[in-house]
Amino acid sequence: MGTHTYKIVKSKVAEGLRDMESRKGRFRAFDAIRPAMLKMVPNYPELSNRLRKIKEYSMDHLDEVIAKAQRSLEAKGCKVYLAETAEDAQMYIASLIPNTGLVVKSKSNAGKEINISHYLEDRGVTVVETDLGDRINQLAKCEASHSLAPAIHIPIETITELFSTEEGTQLECTPEALVVSARKGLRNFLVKADVGISGANAIAADTGSIFVTENEGNIRAVSMMPKVHIVISGVEKIVSTLEDAMQVVRAAAVYGVGQDIGTYVSVISGVSESLDPDLEEYSHGQGPKEVHIVLLKNGRTEAIAAGFKESLYCINCGSCLNFCPIYGEVGAKYGYKYLGGRGLVFAAFHGDLEKSEENGLSLCIGCQKCQTACPVQMATPAMLWKLRQDAVAKEGVGWKKDLVFSMLTKPQTLPVVSKLATTFGKLALKESGKGMTSRLTFNSFGLPQERVIPRFSNKSFMEIAKPKTIAKAIKNVAFYPGCVVNYTETDLGEALLHVLAENNVQVNVAKEDVCCGIPSIVSGDLAHAKTMALKNIEIYSSFDIDALVFVCPSCAVAFKEEYPKLFAEDSSELQEKVKKLALKVKDINEFLIQDIELKLPKQVVTETVTYHDPCHLARSMGVKTEPREIIRKIPGLKYVEMQDADTCCGFGGSFSLSFYELSQRINEGKLKNIIDTQATTLATSCPGCMVHFRDGIAQHKMKQKVSHVVQILSRAYGRR
């Protein structure tokens, strides 16, 4: 990412963070939707896997399903236009609409993709949005801020003014009065309109049926009132059967808003008809006389070829946005046409990686909340990382990261840096009551003066680690400390050695330390990542061990998931080695609960503890119950579960350096939940989260102690 692009992103983030009115609206929607969604999803346990298969089939057989859908739609009397590009689609649609005509329109993501409203308006056509939220935005000249509640950022007083002007009388400032006014005004447009434009949630290839779902009834009106109905839809909306299409609309409701089904689901199979042939000859029923289906390709075939097939499984339910910490804080500034991370994938395959970068490609923090919230389990973070690789291949990773990553590939360079930092760093850094803060401001490195950064230890963990020799060891493991433990959280390393020794587990520690490479991987810099990975694979394959344990889940994920991917194209010998090592990877919580019988701690620990789930541990590794189980075994300890324990803390490694303010804002939400528990200790299982929480707690003048689960357990085993 070039400096110029970085500046653009920074300013978008700043703008998003400043707009607190929009944030209030977004969170009002989240607060209603999130619990409803989480409650509704378990009622449909088969839905997600079934839907993923349906969409996967369509994308694997795209040409075939397009051809089938086209045949069926035409057999039902529709006119089908397959548009290769946005321009093709625009021109075709414009040709169907009379000059100075009136168009009533419902929400259409594909319509937004091709900018159809502005295109038509420039040609003298009047376009009236009929969805209430879109209509408010249209009158207020705003962009949609949420996919399902597009005007959620506009206060009711403003809406009252807009609608009063529109109707020509002063309206009462209540949602009810405004809805009555909107209904009346829009009904007049609907009655007079020449053309209705809608999108489609799904298209069934077997029967040529368009599925649209909604709560307001405006899509029904748009598709039944005017004489011409135009449907704009991406080709990815096509599914094989009517029954499949039903699953799509169901998932949109269940995942998008936590409803079992949208208020209205309309299934439109062609042009209306009279079943009496005499009547048919003259009237063709009472619906629109013409139904045009514009199927939009616009880069989708290229996306599939480039390995972004999954992005086309998306059903636009918006569930990912409801759980994305970045969208939560930055809002509509994050994304391009389609909001959020998935919009950035789309931007890239519309031929413009630059657009993708400018609109926040570097912002995804990788928490994977979107993926667990997604009905098709779309791996958006992985796709964004892949795009970052493309960006790095094109422009390089940027000199700052390049410098750091190349240092990280060499063992013992960080110790040198950290020694330099502790010796000379005192010139720049100072001990403050909160910990270490900066004397100078290094904003461009994400180090504003107030940031509390961890103290570098005089000696690295690897220099001081002395694992006990266990006479009759029940297991033999190696411990990978990772950079944070090695250079700042050395006590965590010591705690791990203590806990494992107490449990008669023999620990081996390597002599050389090399970063796991995850910071390079998420930045798209695979060359450096591979160098680091190879060294680690060499070092840890040489141990004869039962397990390779980690206190840092991000490092664990590197070994377990990322290394096999990095070397997927290499020699089978190397692949075998990587796989073998990956199988030995265990988070320490996992190891203590699953692999051994944990020795019960005796020492009473009189702390009130709450637990934060690190993203990589909870979602990549699926470890959520084990740490809680360990905490609950500790005598005297009071455990309180916090709300949304598994949402991201905002750290994200180098993310917190690039976007410190955003990183802090995300953290603030967590801090509120921690305060609510009245806990004295925040437990977690990731040194990265610990560093970030310590900073947040200091900034907010809070008192909570931050500990890794292993540290608390170590205390309960009697370690001081």
Add this chain to the structure above:
Amino acid sequence: MSSTKVQTILKQISSRRDTLLQEYPNLASQVQDIKSAIATNLKASVEKAVSSLEGKGCHVIIAQDAREAQEQILKILAGNQRVAMSKNSVFTEIALREYLKSNKVEILDTDLGEKVVGTKVDVHPWIASINTPIPNKEWVAQIKDQIKQQVAHMEYGITGAEAIVEQNGTLALLESEGNIRFTSNLPYNHIVVAGIDKIVPSLEDALTICRAISVYGMGKDILKYLTFISGPSRTADIEFRMVQGMHGPKEVYIILLDNGRLSASENQQWDLLKCLHCGGCLVDCPKYLAEGLERGYYYTGKRAKVLAAFLEGSKQAADTDCGDCSLCNKICPTGIQV
């Protein structure tokens, strides 16, 4: 002349149906499973459906008989003397049009066939004009546009429903013409009348039922419009506060009609509860052309026993001797044997 028209239509349906049935070999057995499950457990299904419908914000009224249904509808109209109404066999069952007219309620028939030929005899569940030549086609085109415009400014619309989903409180409305869509969407109040036998367990089952009606009754893979409605129209676009009646109805009233169905269920007369009124049995029936067209399709051969079972004032339909061709038994999607 008239019999030629109906014969042509039926022949077309028959040939399309034969082709389609090869594509849907399991459709009938699926439908039978759905209908059997409900017929045998009707009372419990009604309770669940009522609670789901109310959960969606609908007003639900269980009418014991035709008279109660009529009176309840009149009460909902609250003195309003104009109502838009689509075509559905249940209106014949409870003689709703006659009742409303006698109470000075003006009915706008939105089904084009009914609008053109009237509603005196219910000759076919889907095609009102199956037996009537259309003399003035220009006139038809003209009144068509008027219907929609009028409904756009009316307060009440009455429709039937082909299925009611027990699990979600969802109504399924099926049609080809498009009038049911606007009758159910444009007015502020939507009144739905449906026999309790229309209840199905799931949304997927409702889809299956609608497919079966299309295939068996009309020889179409699916009729042009299928609409699922779950409660009143709503929006939360202003400050995320829920308001009803945005573009569609603000109030949805469901009249669930018992009219002898619960006792049929208790007496194990399952067949009476399985009929979809798809009209499939009429397609090949030799007696339909003679009797059904004259008196209405409810009175067609042995079928009359099933079709007319709940019919207002005609509960003892004559067991007409119609020979033993049994064609209707072969083609019934729900496997009703008469």
